[in-house]
Amino acid sequence: xxxxxxxxxxxxxxxxxxxxxxxxxxxxxxxxxxxxxxxxxxxxxxxxxxxxxxxxxxxxxxxxxxxxxxxxxxxxxxxxxxxxxxxxxxxxxxxxxxxxxxxxxxxxxxxxxxxxxxxxxxxxxxxxxxxxxxxxxxxxxxxxxxxxxxxxxxxxxxxxxxxxxxxxxxxxxxxxxxxxxxxxxxxx
Amino acid sequence: xxxxxxxxxxxxxxxxxxxxxxxxxxxxxxxxxxxxxxxxxxxxxxxxxxxxxxxxxxxxxxxxxxxxxxxxxxxxxxxxxxxxxxxxxxxxxxxxxxxxxxxxxxxxxxxxxxxxxxxxxxxxxxxxxxxxxxxxxxxxxxxxxxxxxxxxxxxxxxxxxxxxxxxxxxxxxxxxxxxxxxxxxxxxxxxxxxxxxxxxxxxxxxxxxxxxxxxxxxxxxxxxxxxxxxxxxxxxxxxxxxxxxxxxxxxxxxxxxxxxxxxxxxxxxxxxxxxxxxxxxxxxxxxxxxxxxxxxxxxxxxxxxxxxxxxxxxxxxxxxxxxxxxxxxxxxxxxxxxxxxxxxxxxxxxxxxxxxxxxxxxxxxxxxxxxxxxxxxxxxxxxxxxxxxxxxxxxxxx
Numbered sequence: 001x002x003x004x005x006x007x008x009x010x011x012x013x014x015x016x017x018x019x020x021x022x023x024x025x026x027x028x029x030x031x032x033x034x035x036x037x038x039x040x041x042x043x044x045x046x047x048x049x050x051x052x053x054x055x056x057x058x059x060x061x062x063x064x065x066x067x068x069x070x071x072x073x074x075x076x077x078x079x080x081x082x083x084x085x086x087x088x089x090x091x092x093x094x095x096x097x098x099x100x101x102x103x104x105x106x107x108x109x110x111x112x113x114x115x116x117x118x119x120x121x122x123x124x125x126x127x128x129x130x131x132x133x134x135x136x137x138x139x140x141x142x143x144x145x146x147x148x149x150x151x152x153x154x155x156x157x158x159x160x161x162x163x164x165x166x167x168x169x170x171x172x173x174x175x176x177x178x179x180x181x182x183x184x185x186x187x188x
Numbered sequence: 189x190x191x192x193x194x195x196x197x198x199x200x201x202x203x204x205x206x207x208x209x210x211x212x213x214x215x216x217x218x219x220x221x222x223x224x225x226x227x228x229x230x231x232x233x234x235x236x237x238x239x240x241x242x243x244x245x246x247x248x249x250x251x252x253x254x255x256x257x258x259x260x261x262x263x264x265x266x267x268x269x270x271x272x273x274x275x276x277x278x279x280x281x282x283x284x285x286x287x288x289x290x291x292x293x294x295x296x297x298x299x300x301x302x303x304x305x306x307x308x309x310x311x312x313x314x315x316x317x318x319x320x321x322x323x324x325x326x327x328x329x330x331x332x333x334x335x336x337x338x339x340x341x342x343x344x345x346x347x348x349x350x351x352x353x354x355x356x357x358x359x360x361x362x363x364x365x366x367x368x369x370x371x372x373x374x375x376x377x378x379x380x381x382x383x384x385x386x387x388x389x390x391x392x393x394x395x396x397x398x399x400x401x402x403x404x405x406x407x408x409x410x411x412x413x414x415x416x417x418x419x420x421x422x423x424x425x426x427x428x429x430x431x432x433x434x435x436x437x438x439x440x441x442x443x444x445x446x447x448x449x450x451x452x453x454x455x456x457x458x459x460x461x462x463x464x465x466x467x468x469x470x471x472x473x474x475x476x477x478x479x480x481x482x483x484x485x486x487x488x489x490x491x492x493x494x495x496x497x498x499x500x501x502x503x504x505x506x507x508x509x510x511x512x513x514x515x516x517x518x519x520x521x522x523x524x525x526x527x528x529x530x531x532x533x534x535x536x537x538x539x540x541x542x543x544x545x546x547x548x549x550x551x552x553x554x555x556x557x558x559x560x561x562x563x564x565x566x567x568x569x570x571x572x573x574x575x576x577x578x579x580x581x582x583x584x585x586x
Contacts, residue, residue, distance in 0.1 A: 022483060026476050026480070047464055049292075053542050057259065057539075060259060060539050061469070064256065064473070067248050067251060067252050068252060068472060070248050071249050074244055075476070078241050078480055078483055079483075167241060167244070171241075
């Protein structure tokens, strides 16, 4: 049943790809910054060393990029609330036909996960390209660390998916738990 | 709020007695804002998750900016303190050709070369201070030499005394010589007698110059003194001395513009942070947060089309702006509070060495300054979207 829910969610996510542009872009921005900051951590350390407190500034920087990534991912959740509002009647039909809550939630969560993954991957790819191009052109005297880029990419993708699911689950849970008669009559 | 009287509450017919109606009218107009707030709260309650999400997004963004601004204000405070500590009320500051720099470990300004040589003109008073770095129990310390310090004594600023964990009467060893500690003033420097200082730091140092009595406030002290001793002068701390020259005089009184020399000096420090990667990233975060606010307001408009159609069809067109202003105001104020408190907790945990409560308060005030603009633009965009459409389209939609 769960797989059917996922397949249903996948089909509707493909239909609504246009709606995902904004969340994908915001997530990509956050992921891009995370990867770039991790990849160029040496250069940034050198820059903050001139200010003093290099370690603390480095920690603050990681805190800030992860926060920016989270800001980007919140847009995914906002888009999910929009989707849920659009599809209230559809959810009512599903509920009235006796589809249990879990597959419905799984179907609704496909879209935020797809948006988060797409966004994170787009950001990561862009950051990798930027990093290597900057490195090749010699703009980064301290070099771009491949291990840093990989660590940044893992963090970006992981945090995006976890945060997208965590913030999207409440609106989808509420929508799927509503009595079908209310979803059907509220229009939309 | 001149259209305020048109809100729904006031549609209630006043009581027929002429005596009572003015009382009701004032009561109603006084309540307009309360009505708007209640209306906004009702809307927020209807879609709590969207409110939480937009608050979360903006709060995270505001948190980012507050963290960066806290760091930069903390640097600005450090910069202002360090230069005030050096100047000690002098009007001019003659620095060596190699310049002075802020040493992050010693937390004080340190000269990089020998002080310029000159003969002090009549009437002026110049104090030569040796300045360099030394090591006390493994801690890097800024060492200054002054003629007024008695031999066998080391005068420590209270900041440095706290850092080294010494107090009045303790002994410290500088340049192989045991000295008695005296704590005086604030600051992060240790002052010892000139002879001892010159054995440790050599001839490195600077002059602080006091103008003749009565001339302290003149705007041309720098050029006057510079012409007398043959040194260039500047009122801008971002100007560095010519390495091939013989030095530079910073004029702390003259110059145009509202900023004091200390202000400009500390702006150099905070500018380093805000123009670094940190500042750039936090600004991107703020833009993202604003986009989230806008997109969630626009989503609310799309959902409530019919409601706004009804309002527009009974003549409430401009008033819709007030609904949105109050709603976006509530969102931004809550997000601001959450963001500022969250950032305070974050800086206290992650960067306790940099963040001070004062810097955090300054940063919060700074961020509060551009919050109204964001809230107003955030309300205007959805209203603009609504006013583009005719009421009948709004009513017929969906």
